[in-house]
Amino acid sequence: MKILTLPLRVASALAFALMLVGLLASANSAAVDAETAEQDEATASNTSPRIVTLYQGATDSAVALGLTPIGVVDAWLEKPMYQYLRNELASAEHVGLETQPNLEKIAWLRPDLVIASDFRHGRIAPLLDAIAPTVSANTVFDFKTTLTMVANATGREAKADQLLQRWDARVADFRQQITAQLGSRWPQKVAVVRFKSDHVRIYTSGFAGSILNELGFEQPDTLHTQGWGMKLSSTENIPVLDADVMFVLLEPDDPAIEANYRHWATHPLWQQLTAVQNEHVFEVDPVSWMMGGGILAANATLDDLYEHYELTCHAPLPNLEEEPKC
Numbered sequence: 001m002k003i004l005t006l007p008l009r010v011a012s013a014l015a016f017a018l019m020l021v022g023l024l025a026s027a028n029s030a031a032v033d034a035e036t037a038e039q040d041e042a043t044a045s046n047t048s049p050r051i052v053t054l055y056q057g058a059t060d061s062a063v064a065l066g067l068t069p070i071g072v073v074d075a076w077l078e079k080p081m082y083q084y085l086r087n088e089l090a091s092a093e094h095v096g097l098e099t100q101p102n103l104e105k106i107a108w109l110r111p112d113l114v115i116a117s118d119f120r121h122g123r124i125a126p127l128l129d130a131i132a133p134t135v136s137a138n139t140v141f142d143f144k145t146t147l148t149m150v151a152n153a154t155g156r157e158a159k160a161d162q163l164l165q166r167w168d169a170r171v172a173d174f175r176q177q178i179t180a181q182l183g184s185r186w187p188q189k190v191a192v193v194r195f196k197s198d199h200v201r202i203y204t205s206g207f208a209g210s211i212l213n214e215l216g217f218e219q220p221d222t223l224h225t226q227g228w229g230m231k232l233s234s235t236e237n238i239p240v241l242d243a244d245v246m247f248v249l250l251e252p253d254d255p256a257i258e259a260n261y262r263h264w265a266t267h268p269l270w271q272q273l274t275a276v277q278n279e280h281v282f283e284v285d286p287v288s289w290m291m292g293g294g295i296l297a298a299n300a301t302l303d304d305l306y307e308h309y310e311l312t313c314h315a316p317l318p319n320l321e322e323e324p325k326c
Contacts (some may be wrong), residue, residue, distance in 0.1 A: 047114040049154050052132075055098050055140045056082075056108055057207075058115040060294020061147045063088045064163055065156045071095040071109045076250060076291045082285070084296065098140075107131045113153055141207045143294050150314040170302055175216050177311045190217040191243035191275065192229075194286070197256035200264060202241060203229040208289045211301055238269035245308075246275040282308050 016165050052058040052071035059072050063085055072092045075082045079091050093109060096102035098120055098317050101312060105115065108127075114134040121136065123126065128134040135153045137146050144164065151160030190205040203209050204219055205228050220243040234238060251257050264270055275281050288300035306313040 010308065024291075045312075050110065051113045051115060051150075052106050052109060052111040052155065053115045053294065054095075054101050054128075055117050055120055056291060057140055057143055057146045057293030057297075058137075058150060059085065059089070060292050060296045061143070061150045064147065065151055065154065065159050066297050067154060067156070068092065070111060071100055073098040073104060075287075077287055082287050082292060084292070084300070103127055107268070115150055115153070117222060136190075140293055141210065143207065143298050146293070147295050167295065167298065170299070171214055174302065174305065178216070178309055181309065183309065185244075187216045187218050188244035189220045189321075191220055191223075191241050191246045192249070192289070193241060193246055194249040194290070195257050195261045195264070197254070197260055198233070200232045200237075200241075200260075201229060202232065203290075205229065206290070207293055207297075208247070208301060211298055212270065215302075215305070235264055235267045235269060238264065238267060238273070242273050243275055244278070245280040246273070246282070247289065248281060248283045249289055250283060251286055 009134065036264075049067070050070045051062060051067060053062055053069045054073050054076065059069060062069050067087060069092050072081065072089060072094060074080050074094055075098055076098075080094055081092075089251050093105070095105045097108070101121070101124075103124070111132045114128050114132050116125070116128055116134055116136040117138070117140045117141045118125075118136050125136065135149055137149055139145075144167075147163065151157050182188065192212070194201045194203065202220075204223060209229075220241070222240045222242055230240065232238075232300060240277045248261070250261060270276060282304075284304050285300070288297045288304070291297075292300070303313065305311075
């Protein structure tokens with residue numbers, strides 16, 4: 001994806017950011033009102049830091065930890081923010097795209113902390129550091145790393161430990177139940193397939209891939225790669241998708257994607273796939289399976305798996321008003 005390209009040298013842009021922050025500070029130094037004083041007190045006690053989150057997994061993690069970011073980037077789908085986070089983020093300002101955040105607006109918000117990622121924001125890291133202390137994860141896909149990073153930066157380590165312990169318990173429970181249910185048919189090979197308007201992608205890593213790997217699923221025999229997966233442009237590649245179970249991600253309300261899905265799904269080679277013949281093809285929510293990127297989305301993905309395999313779901317999702325689907 002396109003990452004913000006700086007029109008000036010980093011040094012010049014850094015000087016601009018420092019000047020911008022200085023002007024903002026000067027404008028507010030004349031009078032510190034009661035609201036600012038309360039915010040400073042909250043920050044000092046580390047109970048309510050003013051944070052800006054610059055990728056989806058960081059936003060999800062903040063909400064899971066009981067934080068309300070003052071600034072967030074736009075969601076990839078369900079704009080401006082994913083449905084499952086809208087109640088918690090009703091008061092948050094939007095600061096542009098994940099791949100191109102608005103630095104001026106971030107500075108205007110006067111955050112105590114910025115949550116970024118090297119993958120998206122490595123080239124603007126000096127500018128972010130000039131605005132506020134910034135912590136950055138290597139990728140945007142590792143929800144455990146993101147949760148731990150946000151918790152460590154905001155003094156919520158105990159809450160993160162609780163969420164991760166609950167996750168580990170659910171993973172262990174799922175593995176025990178599915179092993180008992182499928183017996184010699186476990187582990188299953190799984191294909192996570194995303195349809196676009198002119199091609200198909202099968203994922204072996206990333207957010208959903210890491211979850212499925214932790215749960216004990218295996219990659220298809222036709223696909224062994226160290227990368228993110230594979231892009232398929234022709235229906236002649238359909239045999240690559242062969243697996244015991246397939247999870248299909250479709251972006252909502254996109255006629256071109258729906259048409260491409262129908263084109264592939266009516267092809268004779270598609271009908272020969274193991275998952276198709278055994279009626280183990282499931283359409284799933286791309287927000288929870290790919291876009292959300294945090295522990296709340298991970299739990300929603302696990303809920304789907306409990307439901308599709310008709311297992312008994314025990315633990316509820318943390319910090320959400322809705323009941324779990326399973």
